[in-house]
Amino acid sequence: MNKSGYLYFVIPALSVLAIVLVYPLAYSLWISLFSYYLPSPPPVFVGLKNYISTIRGSDLLHALAITFPFTGGVVCMQFVLGLVIALLLNRIEVGRRVLTTIVFLPHMVTPVVAGLILKWMFIPEWGMVNYFLGLLHIQGLPWLSHPFYAFVAIMLADSWRNTPLVVIVLLAGLRSLPQEPIEAARIDGASGFRMLWHIILPLLKPIILFIAIIRTMDAFRVFDTVFAMTGGGPGTATEVITIYNYRVALRLLCIGQGAAIGVWTLIFLLGPIGIYLYLLYEKG
Amino acid sequence: MRDTTKIMGKVTIYSIVILIAAIFMFPILHTILTSFKKPVDAFSMPPKWLFSPTLKYHIHIWTKELFPKYLMNSLIIAASTVGISIPIACLGAYGFVRHRSRIAFVVLLGLLAIRMFPRILLVIPYYLLSRFLHLHDTKIIMILIMVAFNQPFSIWLMRGFFLNVPMELDEAALVDGCTRFGGFLRVVLPTVLPGIAATTIFSFLLAYNDFLFAFILTGTETKTLPVAIAEYGAESIEYWSISAAGVTGIITPVILIMLFLQKYLVKGLTYGALK
Numbered sequence: 153m154n155k156s157g158y159l160y161f162v163i164p165a166l167s168v169l170a171i172v173l174v175y176p177l178a179y180s181l182w183i184s185l186f187s188y189y190l191p192s193p194p195p196v197f198v199g200l201k202n203y204i205s206t207i208r209g210s211d212l213l214h215a216l217a218i219t220f221p222f223t224g225g226v227v228c229m230q231f232v233l234g235l236v237i238a239l240l241l242n243r244i245e246v247g248r249r250v251l252t253t254i255v256f257l258p259h260m261v262t263p264v265v266a267g268l269i270l271k272w273m274f275i276p277e278w279g280m281v282n283y284f285l286g287l288l289h290i291q292g293l294p295w296l297s298h299p300f301y302a303f304v305a306i307m308l309a310d311s312w313r314n315t316p317l318v319v320i321v322l323l324a325g326l327r328s329l330p331q332e333p334i335e336a337a338r339i340d341g342a343s344g345f346r347m348l349w350h351i352i353l354p355l356l357k358p359i360i361l362f363i364a365i366i367r368t369m370d371a372f373r374v375f376d377t378v379f380a381m382t383g384g385g386p387g388t389a390t391e392v393i394t395i396y397n398y399r400v401a402l403r404l405l406c407i408g409q410g411a412a413i414g415v416w417t418l419i420f421l422l423g424p425i426g427i428y429l430y431l432l433y434e435k436g
Numbered sequence: 437m438r439d440t441t442k443i444m445g446k447v448t449i450y451s452i453v454i455l456i457a458a459i460f461m462f463p464i465l466h467t468i469l470t471s472f473k474k475p476v477d478a479f480s481m482p483p484k485w486l487f488s489p490t491l492k493y494h495i496h497i498w499t500k501e502l503f504p505k506y507l508m509n510s511l512i513i514a515a516s517t518v519g520i521s522i523p524i525a526c527l528g529a530y531g532f533v534r535h536r537s538r539i540a541f542v543v544l545l546g547l548l549a550i551r552m553f554p555r556i557l558l559v560i561p562y563y564l565l566s567r568f569l570h571l572h573d574t575k576i577i578m579i580l581i582m583v584a585f586n587q588p589f590s591i592w593l594m595r596g597f598f599l600n601v602p603m604e605l606d607e608a609a610l611v612d613g614c615t616r617f618g619g620f621l622r623v624v625l626p627t628v629l630p631g632i633a634a635t636t637i638f639s640f641l642l643a644y645n646d647f648l649f650a651f652i653l654t655g656t657e658t659k660t661l662p663v664a665i666a667e668y669g670a671e672s673i674e675y676w677s678i679s680a681a682g683v684t685g686i687i688t689p690v691i692l693i694m695l696f697l698q699k700y701l702v703k704g705l706t707y708g709a710l711k
Contacts, residue, residue: 161531162540164524165587170585173550176561178634183560196600197481239455245445253473253698254457257464260690264647264662265683266667270678272470280466316460324706344480369552376647380666397556402652407560425552429545 182218184411200411212413214388215396216304223371224393226310230367231360233311234318238297239348241319241324252323257416259316267380270309274381281435296382299389306378306390314370318363325359326352358431365428372421393417478677493681503664503682508667510660512652513575514643517582517651520564521639522632525587530620534606535539544595546589555648563652573655581653582643589642590635593704597631598624634700639700661686 184202188195206212239254258266273280276297282292295305329352335349353360375394377392384391384399391399397417403411472489497503510665532540562581571577573629601624609619625632650660665686668680 157536158534159529161620162535163530165528165591166543168524168552168580168584169547169587172580173558173587176565177550177553177563179538179565183564227660237453237456238636240449241458243449244453247450251453251457253695255460256698257694258460260641260664261464261687262645262647264666268665268679269467269683270671272467272680273463273694278479278483280462283481283483289637302543312460312463321706322701324702340528346442373554375555376662381670394554394556394670396646398552398559399479401556401560402563407564410556411560414554414560417554418557421552421554425549428552431547433545 180411180414181223183408184415186408188408189405189406194249194409199406202409203416206409206416208414211388211396211400212393212416215391215393217373218389219297219392219393221312222303222307222374223368225307226314226371227364229307229311229366230315230318231364233315234322237315237319237423238322238326241323241425252320255319256316258313259320261313263313263376264380266313267309270305270377271381272314274309297386300387302386302390306381309377310371310374314367318367321359321363322356325356329355356431361427361430365424365431368424369428372424373417393420439547446660451587455578467680468684471684473677475677478680480557486544488648493677494684495555495654497681497685499535501662501678502659504639505686506659506661506664507685509575509654510644511664511669513582513642513658515662516575516579517586518636518639520579521583521586521590522636524583525590525635525639526594526625527620528587529591530598530624532591533595533601534603544588548592551585551588560649562649566653572653573657575658576662576686577653581649582639582646585649586639590639592627592658593604593635593638597628601627630700630703633697634704637697637700641690641693 160392183195185197185199186195187198187201237255241248244251251343261269274282276282276294276296278290279295281295285292293301295301333351333355334347335348342351373394374392375398378390378392379395379398381389384395388396393413394417397410397413400413455468469485471493472491473484473487474490474492477487479485532544558581561578566572566574566577583607605623605627606616606619609623610616645661645662647662650663651666654660654663661682665679667684668682688691
């Protein structure tokens with residue numbers, strides 16, 4: 153049968169994508185070569201100057217110095233926590249569905265709302281975090297006004313919303329594992345940590361890789377939650393790269409520079425994106 | 437003896453899991469509770485778990501503020517996104533699946549990659565174009581963007597479902613005198629309804645939860661709920677109970693989706709990881 157007749161089916165989707173996604177992206181790349189201060193057009197062609205000036209300036213490096221530890225920190229935190237919770241949920245039968253649903257709820261909260269809710273939790277005077285610390289006889293912390301604690305707070309906020317995703321994916325993975333190798337290992341006397349390390353984790357490897365990559369890409373691009381929670385503050389202590397980019401492009405209205413910072417972000421993301429596409433390619 | 441250890445083990449696991457679930461649940465519950473508190477109760481330390489609830493703030497946001505309008509904006513944008521993007525994505529996914537070729541697959545991967553790009557690279561041109569084309573503060577531009585943004589993942593998700601449809605089904609439809617499109621509509625589509633359900637939920641959530649695009653591109657006329665609540669929460673903290681009431685309003689629909697359509701959600705979330 154002639155299969156090219158099916159090509160007509162993809163025309164609507166590809167046209168929308170070309171007009172609304174590909175063309176604006178190309179425009180963004182183009183405008184990054186211009187010095188374009190929005191209130192005083194026209195844009196002036198400057199070549200790669202925006203790229204050089206941003207990477208040489210201290211602001212972008214500062215943003216990267218926050219974004220990289222943030223990404224690494226949340227991915228590790230969420231993976232370890234997510235794995236532990238998934239393993240625990242996998243061990244129970246009665247009530248697993250209900251408990252999984254409850255654990256999953258935070259991931260359903262609109263990201264910007266999650267930032268807002270968690271901001272309230274972390275407010276020193278009457279936030280619940282310091283209250284519970286107080287119950288444990290631990291001195292409350294000035295969460296949102298201290299650079300380091302604010303950084304910790306945004307990591308915790310991101311983890312509150314995204315650990316549930318890791319849990320759901322790993323739990324689905326655990327439930328779909330082949331039972332034979334696990335049974336065989338059990339008969340051979342493996343249990344507990346050795347079982348986890350030598351049997352379960354290797355079997356889960358493709359799924360772990362998948363979720364780790366997704367979380368890395370998303371954590372590197374975090375915006376909504378941090379924006380609502382700290383707005384990048386105090387000062388610029390939690391100004392991750394996207395918030396810095398937003399400030400340059402849409403607050404300071406330096407459009408060309410803003411686009412260049414966006415491209416820099418993309419360059420840093422190319423590694424994880426490449427791995428992700430490779431994984432999907434292997435499967436397809 | 438063994439039984440006791442086993443039971444103790446179970447009890448320990450259950451206690452830990454319940455504690456974890458409580459921790460995850462707490463910020464949501466606490467916010468909902470706050471929305472029913474008068475300021476004197478909301479700001480009391482230690483927190484008051486028992487208080488005389490008031491509906492004042494819920495009534496306030498839905499009658500004195502523009503929240504109904506923002507909710508309508510959010511719902512219109514999300515519903516239109518679903519309505520336009522699902523048919524396009526179904527067609528696209530089906531076309532890609534039936535037109536098996538390396539190039540088609542590479543195009544699909546490329547589309548997915550675009551979704552991983554930093555959003556600001558799109559926000560800048562959207563912002564400029566919306567001003568030049570006088571589309572700022574219109575629902576049309578938001579819907580267009582959401583439809584496009586939604587395509588790559590929707591096509592991928594639907595593709596997984598179409599791959600399970602045997603080619604013989606199409607051929608039978610053609611033999612029976614259907615056109616390609618007619619066969620697709622009447623014979624193939626009904627077999628992938630669970631996929632359409634999953635894709636619909638994800639498309640709806642994508643549009644409903646969006647903040648950055650709406651924040652830049654909407655104004656007084658088309659402001660969506662997430663933008664409104666972000667502005668509200670940023671105001672003086674005296675309004676905590678009102679903000680909490682707004683948050684309660686905004687998360688109720690998504691929590692309902694979660695409770696009733698969990699099966700489809702999990703399908704979409706774990707798609708790609710499993711198979």
